[in-house]
Amino acid sequence: MKKVRWGILSTAKIGREKVIPGMQASAFCDIAAIASRNIEDAQAVANKLGISKAYGSYEALLDDQDIDAVYIPLPNQLHVPWALKALEANKHVLCEKPIGLTAAEAQQLLKAVGQKLHLKVMEAFMYRFHPQWQYAKEMVMEGKIGDLKTIQSFFSYYNDDPNNIRNQKEAGGGGLMDIGCYCISLSRFIFDKEPARVMGKVEYDKNFGVDQMASGVLDFGFGTSTFTCSTQLTPFQRVNILGTTVGIEIEIPFNAPTDAPTKVWVHSKQGKKEIIFDIANQYTLQGDLFSQAILNDTPVPTPLEDAVNNMKAIEAIFESSDKGRWIELG
Incomplete structure (x- = not known):
């Protein structure tokens, strides 16, 4: 069965304890890499959770051509900036809620997605x-x-x-x-x-x-x-x-x-x-449904417009x- 190869931007607690284990149990998710601003932190989490690749910067993970999609559990003010960088790197994005700091910032991300219609972006209201x-x-x-x-x-x-x-x-x-x-x-x-x-x-x-x-x-x-x-x-x-x-x-x-x-x-x-x-x-159900939207090139379960309206x-x-x-x- 084909799976989406996922990278995780951050070693945040929600990712370590909830989302990553949930997605690892998914039929359509392969958690292939994790990144932190500190390589030791990334490697420690990778070793604990059985993730094959660890990176000491978010940019390095985005440069990995083997990664199809990223999950972003960064602090709120970093959601849209890194989602935009992920889109530039040709990655699909599952981003923690809230999607950004303001509706205007969320609109900025929506506009960027409109220019890259082959990529999927969704807010993670699991x-x-x-x-x-x-x-x-x-x-x-x-x-x-x-x-x-x-x-x-x-x-x-x-x-x-x-x-x-x-x-x-x-x-x-x-x-x-x-x-x-x-x-x-x-x-x-x-x-x-x-x-x-x-x-x-x-x-x-x-x-x-x-x-x-x-x-x-x-x-x-x-x-x-x-x-x-x-x-x-x-x-x-x-x-x-x-x-x-x-x-x-x-x-x-x-x-x-x-x-x-x-x-x-x-x-x-x-x-x-x-x-x-x-x-x-x-979290497993969310990972399955989002990954299936990527694999089948179908709409994501919750469109990004929903995040803007929230x-x-x-x-x-x-x-x-x-x-x-x-x-x-x-």
Whole structure:
């Protein structure tokens, strides 16, 4: 079976612990190289994970003609610059979320992709490929919850480490970019449209200057989505999707375990029904689907326009909080 030969730009924790092992279990991914700014770091990770090539610079990996695609788990401010360099090197790109620091930066990447139509680029919102989310999406699209009216989501953890990249403003840190982007993405995914307007309330850490808690309302015209995310609250995550006849509650919506089943609860007038999903690795599923799009030259599961629109909504939440009013999206 033919596989896509992947290179990893960075030895970031998300790659080492989640994405690379997940993609190594894929039927269509060959993790062939990894790069760091320090060759010792790259070699150590390569040895641990069984990767054949290690490079001491990102440029060296991009120069490797045997590499077909790259996965980019770099800090947020480096996503678009290195994605552009990867395109210049004729590599397909799977880039961690958020796609960039601004919608304008995301548009810059979209424009570059438009000039290299043979290359695939996708934002790595892996949750969408998990069976529990595919189930929820199907239930909504087939009208099995009645009319979709509202979505409620919550995502939080506690991190007050000043050295952590998530607490560094210049790197695009803060809760909304790190985890709130999931709440916005899932709302657009389930409603299957863009919000007409948003309202936001953002609280900033006085020492770090990044948002430590953000709440928002997305108005889709015929329904709403509300969310809160925080980097300084007790760890918790939950999503409720509510229709006129049925509600779907997802227990672990974002960090679905790769070694245990997941479950959702379906609420209706008949009572509460528990749905159990077999063990699944959303990173493996993401790697499979993206690699198949490369091998078959078919559209990627999530088009880059989706990433641009997610950035527009994120920016609008910040703007709404600053101005204290609804912000229209058009």
